[in-house]
Amino acid sequence: MNYLELAVTVLPPVDDNVEIVAAFLSDYGFEGSAEDENLKAYIQADKITEAEIHIIANELVVKNFIDSTFLIDTIAPRNWNDEWEKNYFQPILIGKRCLIKSSFHKTDLKADYEILIDPKMSFGTGHHETTSLMVEYLLEIDLKDKTVLDMGTGTGILGILASMLGSKSVVGIDNDSWCYENTLENLELNKIENFDICLGDAGLLKNYPHTFEVVIANINRHILLADIHYYVQAMQKGGQILLSGFYDEDLEVIQAEAEKCGLKFISHKQKNKWNAAQFIL
Structure with a gap:
């Protein structure tokens, strides 16, 4: 593409x-x-x-x-790993517990969870504030035996971490064919077997065969506001959702739309004007 x-x-x-x-x-x-x-x-x-x-x-x-x-x-489509290696994708340690690196990296850094990401064109290496904030949230919450939905999965990084943290199963959805293929490769790199990746958008959730206890959506303000009702419909009662991809000034409108859908605001994190927020149903 x-x-x-x-x-x-x-x-x-x-x-x-x-x-x-x-x-x-x-x-x-x-x-x-x-x-x-x-x-x-x-x-x-x-x-x-x-x-x-x-x-x-x-x-x-x-x-x-x-x-x-x-x-x-x-x-034109091409392998973006060389671009990342030459430029900004360096190993990164988040929350002192999660190390994100690529297969071409050599580092002495160690962490409880080490994720290999070969990013190609996909979004999600841990360097962007929103990905980092979501990783911090995932490290804090209990994911043991939980069913997880990762919307806009990108490289699969967040869903991969959710699997490593003990999730029962993970479903990732992305509308970008490059993200789909890239996630498959990253799942293999990390030997993740309980992660299903789907090519599509939030409309796939209308007839999805089961609901989720945890939903992750690191996308952007526009899509979050447009699709949050789909996410909520796919959630189990008492489940939680983590949203990111928006700025400080967007938190109020994101929170208002979430509350319209029956969600209760729990907390938010901020880094360099970017925000992530936690809600429960």
Whole structure:
């Protein structure tokens, strides 16, 4: 599957505006990375047109968040491991208990749980604040013999950790075929056998044959608000849900929508303006 790449130059104040631009694009389904003022965001080519990307980017230009010389390019599928190895994916220790590294990493770091991730194009290496926050939550809660749903599974990292923490079974759902294939590879790398990966979206939950005691959804504000009712329908009474992929200022609207669906707010975590929140049904 091809991707479309949007490359932009973020205007000063760069630190603040990079976060604003990343969050804005995330609401449209983009995933990306930034180096100083240079930000690149990616989205599946079948989800949006170049004309629509122009409209989105021009809105950021008008608001003085990015320079007008943005570029849009088509990126053919390729193995992204070399890109990650050359750039930013280094071994990371989260909560002093979970080590995330790739098969090409050599490190002396040790932890209770070691996850191997070869990320390709998929989101989820532990370096992004939202993934890190969700890992922290998973390390805190009791997952022993629990049934777990991992929405927007990406690399499978969170579901893999849930399995390592004793979950009875894990179901991962992602609408990206690269994520589907990447998760299968990461499951094999980590010798995980109780994780079923499905290609699709939250609509799959309408007729799913069983419910879940724990739901994980690390996606973005837009999708969380649109799909949270599907997640709740798939939950067991008394179950809990962990949500992330949104900013500090989005917590109130996420909490309000969750409460409309019958969820009770328990806690939230924050890191560099990113948030994760815990609810029970």
